[in-house]
Amino acid sequence: MQVFAPAKINLGLSVLGVRSDGYHDLHSLMVPLATGDELELEPASELSLRVLGADLPCDSRNLVYRAAHAYLDAAGMARGAAITLHKQLPLASGLGGGSSDAASTLRALHEMYPADVDLPGLALRLGADVPFFLLGSAAIAEGVGERLSPVQTGPLSLVLLNPGVEVSAREAYLWLDETGAFTSELDVQAIVQGLAAGSEEVPYFNALQPAVVARHPLIQVALDALRDAGLHAPLMSGSGSTCFALAQDAMHADRAAQVLAARYPDWWIQATSTQ
Structure with missing residues (x-):
């Protein structure tokens, strides 16, 4: 299974203040792009990850690995998946690459191993931007980024x-x-x-x-x-x-x-x- 993981840009990012839990209240207009990373996934007896195009860890330090482990665990799967991440976006660059990779992993594994799993809940636990990429459309993001309201921005x-x-x-x-x-x-x-x-x-x-x-x-x-x-x-x-x-x-x-x-x-x- 081949999956595209789109980058995003913020067409505006407001930080309203700091919350009592230490996180920040945000108000942002986020849109997915036609540029991004790519992943390949296939069923396997165990979970494994390799990364091409960047020097990134292939274990629980990697958000893709954590996303896959979280889904397989929530789905009660005894099997795993062999995942290859083709990293094309620059690292730590404000494009949401890691979050998008994680969301794409969740969607792909849900298709590979269908189960009654709370994907939005898993996404939020993985990171504030992951729910946006799971949604897959332009949206106003509020709270820490988990409150999403789809919006039409037109092609740009x-x-x-x-x-x-x-x-x-x-x-x-x-x-x-x-x-x-x-x-x-x-x-x-x-x-x-x-x-x-x-x-x-x-x-x-x-x-x-x-x-x-x-x-x-x-x-x-x-x-x-x-x-x-x-x-x-x-x-x-x-x-x-x-x-x-x-x-x-x-x-x-x-x-x-x-x-x-x-x-x-x-x-x-x-x-x-x-x-």
Whole structure:
């Protein structure tokens, strides 16, 4: 069984404050992309994982392994699965790659070994972004990310640019806590209208961006590079370091990605679209 695990971007990320349990209250518009990782799964007597394309652990330190173990355990399966993760997204990049891989693993194993299992419950225990990828559509995410409201954003062409900086999500939120620069809810209606109109500026923001950029100035270079390439409304996705900017259409995105790749040959650059 071959499974695609899409990346995501945040078309705006507001951090409303810190909860009593230490987590953060979020308000974000998240969309899946046509770019992502791939997984291969086949039935086996035991659970095993191998990773191609990245130096990642293949045991319980890996979210794919934990997702598979959680499903097999909840389903009461005596069998396992041989899983191969083809890692194509950069690590610690704000694109939700690990969470998407985990959600895709849950869905694939549910198809391989059908059982009465609470997939959303398993997803939330694995990580705050995993329920979004299990949903599989654009959504407003609230709470820690578990309260999801599907929304239509329309097709978008864009360019992703990662300058080779790995950012810990935990540290990004700690840096925001230090500043206390929490933000109000996104104006989702205005964002969706701006996207539909192809506006040069879209009224979204990322509450984490200022503190992350202050510690990783190369991310600001990436944001400026996207605009200099003729794209609009650049923004950092999630906790970074991947940035994105919108294009007029797929051809515009491809041309801009080629220009950026020539200027920054060591950076990870992708022309893509929303799903």
